[in-house]
Amino acid sequence: MPVMSGAELAQELAAARPEIKVIFMSGYTGNAAIHHGVIAPNRAFLEKPFVPRALVRTLREVLERA
Numbered sequence: 001m002p003v004m005s006g007a008e009l010a011q012e013l014a015a016a017r018p019e020i021k022v023i024f025m026s027g028y029t030g031n032a033a034i035h036h037g038v039i040a041p042n043r044a045f046l047e048k049p050f051v052p053r054a055l056v057r058t059l060r061e062v063l064e065r066a
Contacts, residue, residue, distance in 0.1 A: 021062045
């Protein structure tokens, strides 16, 4: 995104709507994204490319979190 990163967007959305649930997705591995500070270790992450089953599983996990 040209204006802000996904992490910055997630922070702004969370400030406006604290109940919002976020899934980060990237072509980088989850370890690389965490290591470079792109996402926090406890955030949902989906590595691209992904198959529909992985998307559904990740969505279910995020939506069922308390």
